[in-house]
Amino acid sequence: MQAAPSTEPAPLAPEDEALRAALLGPPGARQRRALAKAITLIESTRPEHRTRADALLDALLPHTGGALRLGISGVPGVGKSTFIEALGLHLVGAGHRVAVLAVDPSSSLSGGSILGDKTRMERLSTHEQAFIRPSPSGGTLGGVAEKTREAILVCEAARHDVVIVETVGVGQSETAVAGMTDLFVLMQLPNAGDDLQAIKKGVMELADLVLVNKADLDADATTRAQAQLTSALRWLGPHAHAAVRVMPLSALTGQGVAEFWQLACEEHRQRQAAGTLHARRHEQDEAWMWARIEAGLRQRFRADPAVREVLPEISTLVRAGRLAPSVAARRLLERMR
Numbered sequence: 001m002q003a004a005p006s007t008e009p010a011p012l013a014p015e016d017e018a019l020r021a022a023l024l025g026p027p028g029a030r031q032r033r034a035l036a037k038a039i040t041l042i043e044s045t046r047p048e049h050r051t052r053a054d055a056l057l058d059a060l061l062p063h064t065g066g067a068l069r070l071g072i073s074g075v076p077g078v079g080k081s082t083f084i085e086a087l088g089l090h091l092v093g094a095g096h097r098v099a100v101l102a103v104d105p106s107s108s109l110s111g112g113s114i115l116g117d118k119t120r121m122e123r124l125s126t127h128e129q130a131f132i133r134p135s136p137s138g139g140t141l142g143g144v145a146e147k148t149r150e151a152i153l154v155c156e157a158a159r160h161d162v163v164i165v166e167t168v169g170v171g172q173s174e175t176a177v178a179g180m181t182d183l184f185v186l187m188q189l190p191n192a193g194d195d196l197q198a199i200k201k202g203v204m205e206l207a208d209l210v211l212v213n214k215a216d217l218d219a220d221a222t223t224r225a226q227a228q229l230t231s232a233l234r235w236l237g238p239h240a241h242a243a244v245r246v247m248p249l250s251a252l253t254g255q256g257v258a259e260f261w262q263l264a265c266e267e268h269r270q271r272q273a274a275g276t277l278h279a280r281r282h283e284q285d286e287a288w289m290w291a292r293i294e295a296g297l298r299q300r301f302r303a304d305p306a307v308r309e310v311l312p313e314i315s316t317l318v319r320a321g322r323l324a325p326s327v328a329a330r331r332l333l334e335r336m337r
Contacts, residue, residue, distance in 0.1 A: 010055040020059050023158045035158050042150045060157040067156045068268050071177035073167040074187030079213045080166050081120040083251035090257050092129040099155035100132045102166040149180045149288050178206040179284050185209045190221035215248035222248045306335045
């Protein structure tokens with residue numbers, strides 16, 4: 001009979017104990033370095049680093065959960081980075097500590113990523129009350145990096161009270177960020193399409209707030225887009241939130257940034273009072289657990305000796321059209337020990 005899994009946190013290595021102390025210590029250059037090192041450790045794929053990262057997360061967990069987690073999504077060119085910098089500068093000016101986790105797409109050929117968000121947020125990146133961490137998506141679906149959830153916890157442990165997650169920006173598939181944040185904000189453009197374009201579901205039905213950016217360029221087009229989006233959200237029916245707000249914004253001029261933050265705080269407070277915020281986070285934690293289980297099973301499947309023994313032959317048969325993919329998958333799964 002197998003023993004029940006231990007719930008006691010694993011002991012930290014001496015270097016990781018120093019990392020934990022720096023993260024939980026006073027704000028400053030030492031904490032910023034520790035924050036960068038901790039996220040690098042968490043993102044590492046080396047088995048020994050994963051073990052250390054797990055122990056560090058367990059040690060930091062009691063100090064997490066105190067931030068407003070904000071997800072920002074939208075197509076390329078909508079102005080996500082410009083808006084995040086404007087919002088971040090507004091927040092640090094009001095005494096908040098802001099962490100931005102920006103995800104850049106990885107090349108499917110080279111695996112590389114530009115990681116240019118710190119360049120696009122030049123003013124915010126130099127502020128001592130802000131921390132910006134660009135990460136490659138690494139091919140992870142949903143517009144976020146594989147370890148973005150863990151990075152959120154590390155930023156919260158370092159007492160950043162607002163954590164902003166900026167998605168890759170590839171279109172309608174960016175739904176994963178809604179499963180790790182308290183408020184999911186979708187950014188749209190005026191003159192981006194007709195009613196059918198606006199009603200695309202995907203991220204639309206998950207949005208908590210919708211922003212029509214670049215309102216300073218064309219006021220009439222912004223008004224039309226706001227009306228179209230409001231109407232489209234009603235058509236989505238019970239899957240969408242009952243009262244999703246659509247508001248105009250100009251990230252470049254700062255118009256509407258303060259109003260957005262006021263609305264976001266009001267929504268956050270209402271959810272806290274109603275208990276729905278904690279319920280949402282508990283559901284997200286469980287979904288996160290299952291996502292990591294599925295990722296771990298995929299890794300074990302690919303590493304299984306019995307699977308690797310027959311995988312080249314079965315792949316060749318599938319490519320040649322001599323074996324149905326569903327049959328091939330079943331045979332490979334049966335080989336897994």
